[in-house]
Amino acid sequence: DFFKSLPSNGRGKWGVYALVLEKAGFEPLVYIGSGTNADSGVRSRWSSYDRRNVLPRFVKVAFDTGYTVTHKGLLMWSAIPAAAEVPCLRLLFVAIEATFSFMFWTMYSKTKDYGMGGICQWPRDEFAYYGLCSHNAMYEGVMGNFDLTADQLEAIAATMREKTRAYMAEYRAAHQAETKVYMAEYHQRARLEEGYQERQRIGDARFREKSHDKYLAKFARYAKKQKESKAFFCELCNHASTKPFEHDRHLQSKRHLEKAARNPKAPPARKKNRITEETNKASKKFFCALCDVACTSSITIEFLRTFTTVADNQQTVQFPVFQGERVNCEDNTSLGEFTLAPIPPMKAGEAVLEVVFEVDVNGILKVTATEKTSGRSANITISNSVGKLSSAEIDNMISEAEKFKSTDEAFSKKFESKQQLESYISRVEEIISDPTMSLKIKRGQKEKIESALSEAMAQLEIEDSSADDLKKKELALKRAVTKALSTR
Numbered sequence: 001d002f003f004k005s006l007p008s009n010g011r012g013k014w015g016v017y018a019l020v021l022e023k024a025g026f027e028p029l030v031y032i033g034s035g036t037n038a039d040s041g042v043r044s045r046w047s048s049y050d051r052r053n054v055l056p057r058f059v060k061v062a063f064d065t066g067y068t069v070t071h072k073g074l075l076m077w078s079a080i081p082a083a084a085e086v087p088c089l090r091l092l093f094v095a096i097e098a099t100f101s102f103m104f105w106t107m108y109s110k111t112k113d114y115g116m117g118g119i120c121q122w123p124r125d126e127f128a129y130y131g132l133c134s135h136n137a138m139y140e141g142v143m144g145n146f147d148l149t150a151d152q153l154e155a156i157a158a159t160m161r162e163k164t165r166a167y168m169a170e171y172r173a174a175h176q177a178e179t180k181v182y183m184a185e186y187h188q189r190a191r192l193e194e195g196y197q198e199r200q201r202i203g204d205a206r207f208r209e210k211s212h213d214k215y216l217a218k219f220a221r222y223a224k225k226q227k228e229s230k231a232f233f234c235e236l237c238n239h240a241s242t243k244p245f246e247h248d249r250h251l252q253s254k255r256h257l258e259k260a261a262r263n264p265k266a267p268p269a270r271k272k273n274r275i276t277e278e279t280n281k282a283s284k285k286f287f288c289a290l291c292d293v294a295c296t297s298s299i300t301i302e303f304l305r306t307f308t309t310v311a312d313n314q315q316t317v318q319f320p321v322f323q324g325e326r327v328n329c330e331d332n333t334s335l336g337e338f339t340l341a342p343i344p345p346m347k348a349g350e351a352v353l354e355v356v357f358e359v360d361v362n363g364i365l366k367v368t369a370t371e372k373t374s375g376r377s378a379n380i381t382i383s384n385s386v387g388k389l390s391s392a393e394i395d396n397m398i399s400e401a402e403k404f405k406s407t408d409e410a411f412s413k414k415f416e417s418k419q420q421l422e423s424y425i426s427r428v429e430e431i432i433s434d435p436t437m438s439l440k441i442k443r444g445q446k447e448k449i450e451s452a453l454s455e456a457m458a459q460l461e462i463e464d465s466s467a468d469d470l471k472k473k474e475l476a477l478k479r480a481v482t483k484a485l486s487t488r
Contacts (some may be wrong), residue, residue, distance in 0.1 A: 003030055004014075006073025008248040010035070010042040014089070015077035015392075016097045019049065019059070021067040021132070029067060031059050031132035032075070032106045034097040036090045041080045058108050060179065075100050081158030087144030098137040106131035115139075146316050147440065151427070152482070223271040236260060289447055307353040307369075313345035317353060319369050321380060325401035327408035327415075335365070338380040343371040348426065410467070418460065424474055425456055428481055445484035452480040 003018045010017070019031040033056065035042030048054045049069055059102060081089050102105060102119035110124040114136045146154070232247035234239050236259050241247040250256055309317065317340045324332025343351060352372040360367050368379035401408070431439070432449060441449070456473040459465055 003073060004071045006071070008071065008073050009045060010072075010074060010077070012080055013041045013074070014080055014093060015042040015264040016093060016100055017046070017074055018071075018073050018074075018100075019106075019132075020071040021059070021062050021070060022070045023065070026067075028129045029062055029132050030104070030106045030129045031056060032097060032101045032104065033094045033133075034137070036086075036093050038080070038083065038086055039161075042077070049104060056132065062132060084150035086157075087142065087146050090144055093144045094137050094140060094142055101131075101133045101137060107133045110274075149431070210306065217461070221355045236263065255370045282418070284477060303357055305355050307355060307359075307428045308349050309343075309346065309351045310348055310351075312348050315343055315345055316341040316349070317369070319355065319367065319378075319380075320380065321365075321367050325397050326404065327412050331404075335382050336368070338367070338377040338378050339419040340369045340371060340376065343376060344374050346373075349423070369419065413418075413467040414465070414470065417467040417474070418465075421460065421470050421474045424477060425453065428453055428477060431481065439486045445480070445481050449477075449480045449484055452477045 003020050006018060014034075014036045016032065016034045019033065020032070021029040033045065035045030037044035049072070052060075052063060055063065057427075078089075098116060099119060102114070102116045103121070103396070105120045105122075105127055105473055106129075107114055109129055111130075115135060116138070162248070228240075234250055234256060237250070238257055239256075241250055241434050307317075317338060319340065320329065320337040321331040321335045322329050323335050326332050340353070343353075353369055354372060355367065357365065357367055357371045365382040366379060367382075368377055370377040428449065432446060432453075452473075456477050459473045460468060462469075
């Protein structure tokens with residue numbers, strides 16, 4: 001009764017579980033195991049019992065003799081961990097599995113010790129079930145490489161996820177194509193058979209007779225749920241729609257338009273009206289030349305970008321504001337700058353700095369930066385007279401951006417490669433300066449890492465380095481580190 005009362009929701013969890021097997025007229029059987037699949041957790045292990053493949057030795061014997069699984073329950077569980085934590089936590093779960101197996105004595109033999117028999121606190125003959133565990137779980141090997149760094153484990157997991165995603169996409173595409181061909185051939189054969197049209201008519205009539213009321217009831221429930229959630233809701237008319245096209249139709253209705261005309265402070269429509277936007281853009285009504293955005297009413301335009309720090313314990317961040325279409329700031333026009341300080345000291349890249357750009361109907365630009373942990377913020381307001389451009393200047397700016405598109409793309413790639421290399425250099429410096437990590441480096445490899453590190457830093461100093469040059473140095477450094485930290 002205890003095991004059958006255990007929770008059975010294993011979605012998104014690792015767990016140590018109990019399996020209850022029963023057969024009429026015989027004693028119940030219990031098996032304790034662990035499920036630590038890195039992607040689907042304990043549910044992956046449980047599915048093998050449903051499919052009856054990859055079974056423990058005595059569980060297979062129980063199935064062969066007529067037993068069936070009546071309950072799968074979790075003795076302990078946790079969320080599926082990050083890839084960097086998988087090997088150590090997998091070892092912990094195996095140890096806990098062994099502990100529970102001996103505590104509740106789900107071992108196959110009631111006389112053998114299995115190396116940990118002293119854990120059981122009750123007489124073994126008094127248990128009202130028999131165990132199916134054939135051996136001590138601590139004797140099993142644990143899947144996972146304990147010599148890899150957290151970054152290496154995360155990189156391997158990301159690669160595996162990408163391969164799985166690509167495989168599943170290819171499999172689905174092939175399966176859909178096969179199904180489509182099969183169904184086309186089936187219907188083609190069926191049409192040649194006598195009475196096909198009549199059978200189709202009778203089948204459709206039966207479906208409508210059996211399922212029509214059920215369909216209407218299901219749709220009514222869906223409509224009620226959508227209206228209660230106000231997913232497609234007009235606050236002005238207090239009207240809830242069930243689907244996007246119904247919401248759009250309401251926004252164009254006479255009732256809504258009359259109310260909107262009488263109420264100038266009405267909230268804007270949730271979706272832009274494409275015809276109105278194009279019309280406003282042509283007529284320059286509610287149009288921002290700075291951002292080349294047309295609106296349907298005189299509301300503030302805003303968008304958000306997220307930045308971070310570039311140095312450890314950085315407490316001051318400078319925000320220069322530029323106007324233009326080019327990638328490099330030097331090729332654009334400076335509108336001003338402001339400083340956000342102090343912010344909490346953190347490692348480089350950990351701080352979250354949200355920057356909101358707002359342009360109101362009068363063309364006044366306000367830029368606000370906020371550090372999310374502390375909530376500290378700073379801003380700058382730029383009037384529409386600063387950097388105001390004529391239509392000809394705007395057209396010229398856009399044509400220049402198009403003209404130098406390839407140059408800007410090359411600059412962007414180089415900048416990204418440089419940032420990635422600088423970030424990786426910083427991580428490698430932490431590894432070789434950490435006494436614990438230094439012990440894991442193979443003999444004679446530290447000098448090779450330092451040599452590759454010096455070459456990478458020298459490449460950063462060369463101004464005309466291309467993105468490919470920087471990537472090659474990053475790859476060479478990664479190879480040196482991977483070789484030095486690989487399993488002996």
